Amino acid sequence: MSEFLQHLINMLVLGGTYALLGIGLTLIFGIMNVVNFTHGVLYTFGAYIMFIVVHQLGVNFFLALPLAVLAGWLLGATIELTLLRPLRGSDIDTTMLVMIGAWIAMQSGTLWIWGGVAKSVTTPFPEAPLVLGPVSVSWLRLFVLAAAGMLIVVTYLLINRTKLGCAMRATFQDQDTASLMGVNVDLIYTSTFAIGSSLAAAAGALLGPVYVIFPQMGDLAAVKAFAIVILGGLGNITGAVIGGFLLALAEELGAGYVSSGYRDAMGFLIIIAVLIFKPTGLFARSERVG
Amino acid sequence: MKLGAAILTIIALASVPLWLRDPYLMNALITTGIFIIGAMSLNLLLGFTGQLSLGHIAFFGIGAYVSALTSLGFDIGLPGGFRIVHDPWPPIAGFLLAIIVAGLCGYLVGLLSFRVRGAYFVIVTISFAEVVRLVALNWIELTQGPLALTNIPSITIGLPELGSLTLRTKLQNYYLVLAVAVAAYVLISRLVHSHFGRAMRGLMENETLAVSVGIDVTKTLTLAAVISAGIAGAAGSLYAHYIRIIDPEVFAFINTVTMVIMVITGGKGSLFGPVIGGMIFGLLPVFLRPIMAPEAQWIAYGGVLIVILFVLPRGIVPSLAQRFAKRWNRSPAAGPVTFSERDAKEPA
Numbered sequence: 001m002s003e004f005l006q007h008l009i010n011m012l013v014l015g016g017t018y019a020l021l022g023i024g025l026t027l028i029f030g031i032m033n034v035v036n037f038t039h040g041v042l043y044t045f046g047a048y049i050m051f052i053v054v055h056q057l058g059v060n061f062f063l064a065l066p067l068a069v070l071a072g073w074l075l076g077a078t079i080e081l082t083l084l085r086p087l088r089g090s091d092i093d094t095t096m097l098v099m100i101g102a103w104i105a106m107q108s109g110t111l112w113i114w115g116g117v118a119k120s121v122t123t124p125f126p127e128a129p130l131v132l133g134p135v136s137v138s139w140l141r142l143f144v145l146a147a148a149g150m151l152i153v154v155t156y157l158l159i160n161r162t163k164l165g166c167a168m169r170a171t172f173q174d175q176d177t178a179s180l181m182g183v184n185v186d187l188i189y190t191s192t193f194a195i196g197s198s199l200a201a202a203a204g205a206l207l208g209p210v211y212v213i214f215p216q217m218g219d220l221a222a223v224k225a226f227a228i229v230i231l232g233g234l235g236n237i238t239g240a241v242i243g244g245f246l247l248a249l250a251e252e253l254g255a256g257y258v259s260s261g262y263r264d265a266m267g268f269l270i271i272i273a274v275l276i277f278k279p280t281g282l283f284a285r286s287e288r289v290g
Numbered sequence: 291m292k293l294g295a296a297i298l299t300i301i302a303l304a305s306v307p308l309w310l311r312d313p314y315l316m317n318a319l320i321t322t323g324i325f326i327i328g329a330m331s332l333n334l335l336l337g338f339t340g341q342l343s344l345g346h347i348a349f350f351g352i353g354a355y356v357s358a359l360t361s362l363g364f365d366i367g368l369p370g371g372f373r374i375v376h377d378p379w380p381p382i383a384g385f386l387l388a389i390i391v392a393g394l395c396g397y398l399v400g401l402l403s404f405r406v407r408g409a410y411f412v413i414v415t416i417s418f419a420e421v422v423r424l425v426a427l428n429w430i431e432l433t434q435g436p437l438a439l440t441n442i443p444s445i446t447i448g449l450p451e452l453g454s455l456t457l458r459t460k461l462q463n464y465y466l467v468l469a470v471a472v473a474a475y476v477l478i479s480r481l482v483h484s485h486f487g488r489a490m491r492g493l494m495e496n497e498t499l500a501v502s503v504g505i506d507v508t509k510t511l512t513l514a515a516v517i518s519a520g521i522a523g524a525a526g527s528l529y530a531h532y533i534r535i536i537d538p539e540v541f542a543f544i545n546t547v548t549m550v551i552m553v554i555t556g557g558k559g560s561l562f563g564p565v566i567g568g569m570i571f572g573l574l575p576v577f578l579r580p581i582m583a584p585e586a587q588w589i590a591y592g593g594v595l596i597v598i599l600f601v602l603p604r605g606i607v608p609s610l611a612q613r614f615a616k617r618w619n620r621s622p623a624a625g626p627v628t629f630s631e632r633d634a635k636e637p638a
Contacts, residue, residue: 035409083596090603092408093342097554098599100547105592112585219543223420226413261428268417269425275406275414 002134007252009059011245013141013210015250019228019244021221022228023155024199030235031172031192033092037099038079039200040222041106044215046072046201048110048210051119061124065205072201073194076116080193085186110215118212123214144206151202152241158269159237168192172235196215200225227239230274233281243282246270303468307461315576316460322572323467325531327474329552329564331521337559338482340494341407341515344416345399347546348422349519349532352395353388353526354536355426355433358442360384361531362552366431381445385527387479392523393516400515404508416543423541438537463532470528476522479519481560490514553597557605566607 014246021043028036046068053064055173070078083102087095125139159165170178179185204218211217232239255263274281310316363378366398403414405565426433433439445466446456466594489510492500501507530536548571556567571591578587602609 029409033409035412086600093340094599094603096342096409096412097550098596100550100601101592101595103592104544104547104595105589106587108585108592112583112589223416227417230410230413259428262424263423265421270419271413271417272402272421275410276402279406279410 002098003256006135007256008249009135009137010141011248011252013137013145015245016145016152017207017244018224018228018248019152019241020148020199020203020206021225022232022240022244023152024133024196024203024235025225026229026232026235026240027159027168027192030198030227032084032189033166034084034193035092035096035099035195036196037103038106039196039225040218040220041103041110042072042076042197042200042218043204043221044107044110044213044218045075046118046204047213047217048114048204049201050205050208051121051213052132053120055119060207061121065202067200068205069151069198073198075201076197077194078199084113084193088111088189107218108217116215118214121209123209135243140210144210147206148203151199155199156237158195164188164191167262218232220267223271224267227271230271230280237283240280299469300472304465307464313460316464316546318573318576319326320463320467320532321465322568323471323550324525324532325572326527326565327471327528327547328466328522328569329527329549329556329568330396330471330474330633331518332440332549333553333558333561333564334478334481334518334521336513336553337492337557338487339490339511340567341404341511342412342550343415343417343515343518344412344546344550345417346522346549347517347541347543348399348415348419349392349396349522350526350529351419351422351426351536351538351541352502353392353441353523354530354540355526356391356523357381357384357388357527358439358536359389359432361443362439364432378443381531383441383448385445385524385531388523388527388638390523392526393520395516396515396519397512399519400512401508404511404515419543419546423538426538426541431456433538435622436537438528438535440535442530442534442536444534445528457531463528467528467532470524474524475561475565477517477521482561486510486513551595553605554595555605557607557609560605560607560611561605565606567605570606 021039024042025036025039028034030038049068049071050064053059054061059067079102083094083098087098111237121223123140129136129138130142157165159168167178167183167188168191169270170181170183171185171192178188200221203221209219224247228240228243230243231246232241232243247270250266250270251263254266306319307316310319328346328350331349332343335341335343335346359376360379361381361384363376365373365375367373399415399418403411403418406414410443427435429435430437444456444458444463446454448454455462457463482490489500489505492503493507493510494507526540529540552567552571553564554567555570556565557563575587578590582590598605
């Protein structure tokens with residue numbers, strides 16, 4: 001029983017960051033209809049920003065997170081402006097292949113700059129974990145959970161309570177009508193991609209210090225993000241949050257009770273099962289942003 | 291005219307080992323040839339049915355593992371106390387089994403994944419390849435996991451009156467790969483010019499319209515997937531028996547991407563496109579090696595893929611064919627490239 005509780009605690013920490021990844025991708029996929037293969041690279045990028053800021057610039061650990069979010073935002077906006085805007089109106093396959101090209105170039109760039117040796121980030125948290133009866137959790141993981149929770153709430157408010165969010169939801173529903181109502185669709189696309197990318201970078205910056213940082217860390221993260229989006233339904237933020245926690249639960253239980261070698265297979269199996277049996281996602285009443 | 295060009299190309303390719311003595315370049319040519327076969331099979335799906343399968347390496351890898359395991363033998367325990375013991379068979383049987391098993395997998399995957407289209411199809415195919423990779427990595431009793439299957443025997447062919455010949459040298463493997471590549475090319479070419487090929491292209495251009503004139507979507511797409519997977523399995527088998535060691539890295543997503551880049555650069559939906567694209571991207575590392583670090587090469591590949599999609603979205607072969615056709619003021623269909631005028635973006 002205590003083992004099960006421990007799995008639940010781990011699931012909460014993991015699920016929070018997965019939800020961030022999923023929200024970022026579901027916004028981009030839902031609003032822009034772009035299969036974003038650079039999402040994983042943005043995740044890696046966020047983790048490396050954390051490493052650079054803490055270790056090479058010597059800045060405080062807590063200040064590094066907002067910087068990683070900002071860097072992700074800037075890189076996302078750059079990708080959108082240089083690669084996606086000129087391709088507006090081309091078919092989805094072309095866009096997808098361009099994003100694959102960008103992903104390969106950026107990942108190899110990471111490998112070239114920082115090398116293949118895994119890096120770890122030292123954190124200001126005590127080594128000893130917090131023990132709560134039968135379960136224990138490290139302070140770092142608690143911080144990750146809290147920060148992820150905060151970012152999820154901020155994003156939710158941004159989409160549901162602000163004018164920008166309203167314009168994003170309108171663009172998702174009907175791009176042409178939104179544009180007739182005075183929504184600057186180009187600006188919405190750039191903002192969506194930048195916000196989605198900054199969330200991926202935040203997830204990387206949060207999970208990077210928990211594990212280790214290496215150039216290919218984003219590959220699995222990207223596929224997991226796709227699994228979450230498919231599970232939660234396109235453009236559905238609440239669905240992405242639930243999907244993130246469900247995927248984390250499946251991974252924890254799969255690793256704990258089946259075989260740890262197949263931990264990463266859970267996301268793929270979920271994708272295949274959902275798309276075959278319920279292609280609209282588990283929570284799709286009607287597909288919408290919000 | 292067309293037949294003449296084809297025979298000249300084959301003669302030119304067959305004469306390469308006569309003047310090329312460098313074993314490193316021969317090795318590059320053989321692996322390039324194997325990947326070109328894979329790219330041709332991918333082109334059957336991507337270029338002629340319009341389905342972007344990003345899990346194609348799974349069939350290549352399955353072919354490699356099936357062929358290797360058939361010729362090495364294995365002894366595995368199953369739940370319930372059963373054991374499967376397989377004694378080594380000749381590699382040529384492995385080659386045939388690789389085609390059959392990969393084709394069967396293509397059938398199953400096709401049946402399941404053609405329920406969805408577009409982005410979802412892409413994601414399902416990626417997931418399938420990753421699941422297969424994880425099985426190859428974790429089913430250690432069968433596949434040796436990361437320790438890799440080693441000492442895979444070379445292919446032996448029985449020749450009448452000459453006895454059997456084991457293809458060990460690079461020269462012999464070069465001709466083997468060339469023969470399989472020509473066979474695959476002829477098969478795909480016959481296929482796309484048949485009634486079935488027109489059904490595939492009809493589906494790609496307008497699925498609703500194709501259905502309305504009586505084309506069975508699932509049957510057509512699944513058959514294309516089976517043949518495509520079978521050819522990829524044959525390429526995987528050649529790879530296993532030439533390299534003689536395989537590990538789960540063969541399933542890496544980057545290998546699928548390599549094939550996709552070959553097809554896109556050469557020109558999807560063009561029969562000769564994957565050959566040209568494959569030559570470029572298979573041999574480019576050989577020439578770039580002295581001047582660029584491998585990471586920088588990959589950055590360049592990503593960049594090239596993006597540039598090609600922006601500048602020559604239809605690929606090299608169709609664009610060139612169109613240019614020549616304009617110069618000679620002929621229909622491009624009469625040139626060596628077929629369907630070069632077809633482009634999804636142009637109104638039908």
